[in-house]
Amino acid sequence: MSKAHWKTEPAKLLRVNEGFQLRDIDPDSTPGFKGSKSDGEKALGQGLDELADLQERLFAQSRSGSAEDAVLLVIQGMDTAGKGGIVRHVVGAVDPQGVSIASFKKPTKQELLHDFLWRIEKQLPEHGALGVFDRSHYEDVLIGKVRQLAPPAEIERRYGAINNFEKRVIATGTRVVKVMLHISKGEQKWRLQERLERPDKYWKYNPGDVDERLLWADYQAAYQTMLERTSTDIAPWYVVPANEKWYARLAVQELLLGVLKDVNPQWPAADFDIEAEKRRLAAS
């Protein structure tokens, strides 16, 4: 943690615990951070090197065959919440060789012929990797619920299935960091308007975004239920106020740094005789 700027770790402040109410979270707020926007941007820059260093150690372990840990960042949020910005500005700082990014869109016909976790399983990061899910299995209890894409009993089944799935993933070495980027309805309107004003942003706009927006309250309710049912001790949710993009990026960076420091990956030891290799090399 960049102690200079944080009063309290975001991991503590943003964590979804018993009794959490999404409606109590102010999307404009910047919990725990005591500096200005420019302080925040500076802190983000400082943290990038630390993140890149920790990730390189993790990646090194995968190359030397000693990796036993992976990190998976799950990013959820309403349209325009800033998921792509997290990938670009936080994850983008580390060596792309050690990163695997999966972006989950509307399921294909083939994917629909399987359980909803089938396509997720295939995209899990290997040990040594930093995986990122831009949307995830949680869509199946969000749009899946709001749009009634599955019967209520199936939606209900999924909360438990997700918890069991994550329990197994975590037991076999993957740290799961689940982040909901929380924006306000007004902020979304502003961001969608911008996409309609700028020809270099049209590609980010989809008329379906307004269709979903019209169901804002239903989505907030589905998020609330999801948070209640799937924020577990081993895989808690973090709700990150995201109207201020700089804060959301910085907070997610801190969450990742916290997990990576806890993993504490070490440079792999030499699995060869260093002095003998020096002699062989000198003679070559």
Place this chain on the structure above:
Amino acid sequence: MSKAHWKTEPAKLLRVNEGFQLRDIDPDSTPGFKGSKSDGEKALGQGLDELADLQERLFAQSRSGSAEDAVLLVIQGMDTAGKGGIVRHVVGAVDPQGVSIASFKKPTKQELLHDFLWRIEKQLPEHGALGVFDRSHYEDVLIGKVRQLAPPAEIERRYGAINNFEKRVIATGTRVVKVMLHISKGEQKWRLQERLERPDKYWKYNPGDVDERLLWADYQAAYQTMLERTSTDIAPWYVVPANEKWYARLAVQELLLGVLKDVNPQWPAADFDIEAEKRRLAAS
């Protein structure tokens, strides 16, 4: 091209044409660049934004369903030639969402039960993506030849198979940029020594690297044949002097910039009624 610093485009100077001799290339040289190392590093930084912008346009096309082009960077070179550094410092500048990196190691048992191009095909970048091959199908005519991993007639067959494969890939929209990072035997010794001196570099060292190093001349001959047989009009090889890492990175960046400018990806047009959407959004 950053005209301020290049006398002649690296695409012209580094291209492998009829009569090319690898032994004539000085790995210490910096063809076409008229500045110092610090000028080079500055130019790299300047080019990164341009690269990121062009790549975002390409990626935008994939998101809007209008992508018809992909770019594939194939990186070859002796151990320590700087392949990872290209990925990190050149490719690392662009949005990781639009990048797919494949690192080809020793083939698995399953891969060996297929033609050598089977595993390659599966890793081709989709339209809209920037793909990177860290090593590639060319290993099968390099270590494959030097180590006699296949009979001579099979090695011979592969040059033609590769050219046909690349012809098809290119015909269906993928620009292929093939780069050999060319270091000297002395520079390799220096870089391997460093890996044996620093505990944070041990993981990059493999005793097998010295085994291959002992066959340096055989590898250079295999590269020469590869360059002669597979540098085609549609998919030429570029031999990049790489003793100076800053030069190699800058030259590869210029090659990528050249190809992307030629693709000239445009922001996708809106496939919806902008004014109607503005009204819907305003009412939402």
